[in-house]
Amino acid sequence: MKGIRLAKKIIKTLIKDCLHYPSRLIIDTFGVIARCGVLLILYWYIFKINNGVISGTTFVFAAWSIFFYFSFSVLRLRDISRLMMQDIQSGNVEVLFSKPISYLFYRIWWQIGSGLYSFVVITTLAVIALGFIIGFPETMTIGIFIPTLILTFVCASILSLLLYSVVGLLSFWIEDINPVFWIVDKAVMILGGSYLPVALFPAFMYKIALYSPFGAAQFVTHTVYESWQNNWYQLVGIQLFWIILFGLVVYFMFKKAKQKVSVNGG
Amino acid sequence: MNNDSIIVSNLTKKFTFQVKNKASGWLKNLFFPEKKEIVAVNNISFSVKSGERIAFIGPNGAGKSTTIKMLTGILFPTSGKINILGLDPTKDRKKLAYQIGTVFGQRSQLFPNLPLTDSLEFFGVMYDLSDSDIKKRIAELIKLFDLGSFIDQPVRKLSLGQRMRAEVAASLIHKPKIILLDEPTIGLDVVAKKSLRDLLLKINREENTTIFLTSHDVGDVEFLCERTIVINHGVVIKDLPTEELSTTFVNEKYIDLIPENIFNSFPELPEGIRYSLKDKDKIIVVVNIKKINIQESLRKLLNIFEVEDIDVYNVDLETVIRNIYERN
Numbered sequence: 001m002k003g004i005r006l007a008k009k010i011i012k013t014l015i016k017d018c019l020h021y022p023s024r025l026i027i028d029t030f031g032v033i034a035r036c037g038v039l040l041i042l043y044w045y046i047f048k049i050n051n052g053v054i055s056g057t058t059f060v061f062a063a064w065s066i067f068f069y070f071s072f073s074v075l076r077l078r079d080i081s082r083l084m085m086q087d088i089q090s091g092n093v094e095v096l097f098s099k100p101i102s103y104l105f106y107r108i109w110w111q112i113g114s115g116l117y118s119f120v121v122i123t124t125l126a127v128i129a130l131g132f133i134i135g136f137p138e139t140m141t142i143g144i145f146i147p148t149l150i151l152t153f154v155c156a157s158i159l160s161l162l163l164y165s166v167v168g169l170l171s172f173w174i175e176d177i178n179p180v181f182w183i184v185d186k187a188v189m190i191l192g193g194s195y196l197p198v199a200l201f202p203a204f205m206y207k208i209a210l211y212s213p214f215g216a217a218q219f220v221t222h223t224v225y226e227s228w229q230n231n232w233y234q235l236v237g238i239q240l241f242w243i244i245l246f247g248l249v250v251y252f253m254f255k256k257a258k259q260k261v262s263v264n265g266g
Numbered sequence: 267m268n269n270d271s272i273i274v275s276n277l278t279k280k281f282t283f284q285v286k287n288k289a290s291g292w293l294k295n296l297f298f299p300e301k302k303e304i305v306a307v308n309n310i311s312f313s314v315k316s317g318e319r320i321a322f323i324g325p326n327g328a329g330k331s332t333t334i335k336m337l338t339g340i341l342f343p344t345s346g347k348i349n350i351l352g353l354d355p356t357k358d359r360k361k362l363a364y365q366i367g368t369v370f371g372q373r374s375q376l377f378p379n380l381p382l383t384d385s386l387e388f389f390g391v392m393y394d395l396s397d398s399d400i401k402k403r404i405a406e407l408i409k410l411f412d413l414g415s416f417i418d419q420p421v422r423k424l425s426l427g428q429r430m431r432a433e434v435a436a437s438l439i440h441k442p443k444i445i446l447l448d449e450p451t452i453g454l455d456v457v458a459k460k461s462l463r464d465l466l467l468k469i470n471r472e473e474n475t476t477i478f479l480t481s482h483d484v485g486d487v488e489f490l491c492e493r494t495i496v497i498n499h500g501v502v503i504k505d506l507p508t509e510e511l512s513t514t515f516v517n518e519k520y521i522d523l524i525p526e527n528i529f530n531s532f533p534e535l536p537e538g539i540r541y542s543l544k545d546k547d548k549i550i551v552v553v554n555i556k557k558i559n560i561q562e563s564l565r566k567l568l569n570i571f572e573v574e575d576i577d578v579y580n581v582d583l584e585t586v587i588r589n590i591y592e593r594n
Contacts, residue, residue: 002394009391017379020420095375097340099392100363259342 014113036070062197075115084168155239162246172257192218272314277346279307308500321491329500330480367437371449378422393440427458447479524575
């Protein structure tokens with residue numbers, strides 16, 4: 001009960017913090033429009049010059065898949081790595097370790113709270129806008145779409161938090177995790193389908209995207225395709241496998257990390 | 267009944283880190299690096315009674331902050347035992363956190379963009395207080411710390427003095443039995459320092475909160491703490507009532523001599539006495555009481571000078587502490 005109350009308080013406080021600074025939301029919105037918008041315009045053109053179909057996929061599917069990636073990225077779950085690194089480098093970790101909370105629990109909920117407001121606002125507006133401009137593919141209107149999207153979204157969020165927590169926890173040993181973060185982040189971006197929609201991946205790369213934790217952390221991008229209706233349980237199963245594995249890694253890393261704390265300047 | 271709130275026995279903390287050996291190749295440095303060990307805290311023992319006000323002082327790198335961090339469960343000791351209110355910080359960090367408050371002078375625990383009330387409410391939830399208890403406690407803290415005038419301002423807009431008062435208030439939201447403060451007055455002006463010291467004294471008297479602080483500010487030690495533990499190179503070198511610091515550590519007394527008219531000459535002084543100030547209107551001499559006692563030195567000085575007034579006093583605490591550090 002205490003954990004739920006604290007999680008709610010963290011989210012409520014951070015949303016209040018966001019509301020104090022509406023300019024952040026505007027910047028986030030422009031960021032998504034710029035990055036996602038440019039890609040969508042490019043793909044619209046590429047699909048057009050290929051008579052509207054590439055590898056059996058039309059622009060509408062590709063566009064929604066890319067959008068789901070960018071919408072998910074607004075949550076900024078990956079920033080948990082850098083936040084942990086900053087805690088270590090600045091010595092702020094000592095403030096959090098002196099409180100009656102689990103550092104990891106606190107940082108995870110903090111990260112969720114940090115991006116939630118922007119995510120809800122931007123996603124809602126963008127879904128309406130995109131639906132109005134390009135319409136919805138048929139796969140998004142069938143019954144299982146919403147429940148399975150929510151399920152894979154929750155799994156993707158947990159997996160992303162765990163994956164990036166592993167990177168963040170490395171700062172207890174190596175302090176500057178930027179090179180590791182860069183590799184993991186780019187792997188997630190590419191295999192998650194941010195540059196190239198997953199439906200256009202070559203077969204071997206599709207398999208890597210399917211079975212690697214980097215791709216699994218972005219399975220929301222798979223939900224718009226027809227294949228999702230038949231293999232969603234397999235993909236969610238892959239996500240659950242990685243969640244359990246990374247959950248254990250995070251648990252044991254954190255157990256060791258607690259004993260490794262050395263506060264800079266102290 | 268044992269009323270010790272902190273018991274530290276043979277506490278040691280060693281830090282090891284890798285050092286690059288220029289004579290070795292990069293491969294050897296990568297896989298078989300040389301390790302260097304630093305003993306930050308070396309076999310220290312002390313205990314603190316409930317309601318005591320302790321200054322834990324020492325020069326930079328003496329091991330003060332490392333000790334505080336071990337007391338709060340942030341750092342794990344290499345060896346030795348810590349018992350705080352019956353709990354072991356290494357095993358019961360979270361349980362202990364409900365009993366203690368911490369203030370790290372160089373770090374903030376408050377939300378910079380939100381009003382102070384939000385931070386106080388947040389910590390209330392963190393310490394599992396009910397909503398009504400949070401409201402009640404915030405009202406108490408506003409009154410106690412005089413926070414009313416800036417409670418609704420974003421924390422980043424507060425002056426450093428106001429912020430430090432707010433930091434201490436936030437660390438007291440759960441009525442801790444012990445408050446550990448790591449350089450709480452760092453960077454504050456004299457007025458803000460005094461205000462913070464008054465507040466700490468008040469919570470010690472009104473709520474019987476044990477105060478354990480590290481500081482480089484002699485005023486904090488002198489004004490606030492009844493007992494001082496001096497640490498240097500990780501070793502406790504003295505543990506005594508603060509008022510005894512001067513008499514125990516310095517074998518010197520100062521004597522001010524005020525002339526009847528003016529001092530025209532400054533003759534050579536007897537052995538064990540030296541000039542600290544030579545002025546027509548005032549002479550200050552330093553007496554080494556190991557070589558000559560005060561009575562004898564006064565008699566000799568009165569034979570040399572014609573004075574209207576005499577004042578004998580100890581050196582200030584800052585000099586005492588400097589003296590202690592330099593000796594060790």
